[in-house]
Amino acid sequence: MTASTLVRPPRAATPMAFVQAIVKGYARYGKDPGEALRAARITPKELWRPGARVTAAQFEALNEHAMQELDDEALGWFSRRLPWGSYGLLCRASLTAPDLGVAIKRWCRHHRLLVDDIALSLSVAGGIATVSIEERRDLGPLREFCLVSSLRFLHGYASWAIDSRVSLREAAFPFAAPPHADAYALMFTGQVRFGAPRAGFSFDERYLALPLRRDERALRQMLRRALPLTVLQYRRDRLLGQRVRELLRTRGAELGSAEALAAALHISARTLHRQLQAEGLALQGLKDEVRHAEAVDQLRRTRRPIKQIALAVGFRNEKSFARAFRQWTGMTPGEARRSAG
Template identity: 65%
Template sequence: MPFYAPPAPFATPSLTPGPAVTPIAFVHAIVQAYTQRNRSPAEALALAQIAPTALADPAARITAAQMERISGAAMLELDDEALGWFSRRLPWGSYGMLARASLSAPTLDVALKRWCRHHGLLTDDITLNLTVAGDTATLTITEQRELGALREFCLVSVLCNIHGLACWLVDSRIPLQSAQFPFAAPAHHDVYGVLFSGPTAFDTAPAGIRFDARYLALPLRRDEPALQQMLKRALPLTVLQYRRDRLLVQRVRQALVAHPALTHSAEALAALLHVSPRTLHRQLKDEGASLQALKDDVRKNRALELLLRTARPIKQVAEAAGFQNEKSFIRAFRGWTGESPAEFRRAGTPLV
């Protein structure tokens, strides 16, 4: 699908075999963009190795590399990075200009608000908006005119683009809590699980995505040279999930606090966070932390609070702190404080 900064002509990707998950409906949308300009898509289709038989099959799928190739070719030929979505063209370099304007922002919050505001200068057919409510950030698209046959392709692409850009700017995977779209579930609705992590709702306006608002406080980690390099191959940012999550420490800590009984092992915790145990340990190491240290810190704080502020039996405190038995809790507690839980409680002032 299109992306905010198309690849340069010399950066054409190799069409090596890969999973074909992109629905042919998105290719038809690009063909429609050519039709609007009275141009033939034949050259772009041939360049992407998309056969006429695939166009005739509503269930056909193409690879990400094929989509990258036809998108880039169409943007060049039509000189429109929006591929016909809007009432006026977005000339070559438009989305690169938006990315550059956001690059100097101190945080992701400022960068995304700039992107939303500056996007309105390019077109008034849609309005982008970033809001925060509690711990949740929401990016929405308000349609200011009928988008017609290209509606789905436009809304999906714009949200994929801005999400991919956000991940790139902070060099972090930003898991989506949910996505929603104001149209009925299409026949290819299964692809939404690939494009958007988290559940997707249909027939729900406005189009938008939700994610943890703490990502907005992250500083940007990119500069002009990095931007120049990214602009050569931007599409993968919209289809490949970042492995690194710079908020993983906070997410692990939150899971340990909220689900002490479900996080006894690295395997259980990793499943809860939708990552592999190996990825969990590697990313925590990248952030200068370890799972055992985080467990100890969360369990210690929980145990201290319960021992000082309640009269619960030691066995119940151990269970609430995430220990599978009282004996292991007492052993760990002695390691933390040099005292047994009972000794610590006697020395403090418990509150019933």
């Protein structure tokens, strides 16, 4: 087997419906999309083939050509054009923010200066941050593409700005599941919900406190491409260690293996171990940390038998629990309970 046979072709995952939406944008301006389609290597036959998909590279090439040819980065979504460079202005206006929370608020505020067809907002409640879109006019046949793209632009910018994957808990859309609904899981991590009151996505509030890690030079380099925000994926998650701890505390019984934890985080087990190692952490160490904290808490707060506590925190028997507890604290569980009074 030669090396060339091992190279896999790029995966075609972007729904052709989004390509067709760009063609509708051309129709709005009375222009021919042929040159843009040729730049993206999309044939007329493929364009209308049911269930067809294109690669991320094809879609990015199409967007870049269309945005410049139409001089509209919104590709016909709104009642006025967003001339080439408009989203660059949004990125630049948020770049000097001290943290991601301020950057997102600036993005939402400045977006309203560009168009009033939709309004983006950020809210925080119960430890969850939510970006929502209010539709202020009928977006017509470009509605799905507009809402999806608007959320992906902001999500992509947020991930780029802090140089970390912003893992979503949920992405919601105010329309029925389309025929290509399976593609949404590739565009948005976390649960995808259709038929919601508004479009939006939610994520852990702690991302908002992370500082921006990009500068003007990095921004200029990023903006050389038309839509890196829609296709660029960030594998590193700067809150991964905290999110693993939280899952182990709340769902440790069902997520005991690396594979189960990784699936809940929408990454592979290999990526989980690699990213934890990059943070100076190990999965077993986090498990021990959570077990230790829970064991100490139960020993202090309850009078439950030590055997029951051992089983509750994930040990097979009292003996293995006592051995691990002594390694953590230098005391037996019984000594720890007595010292706590």
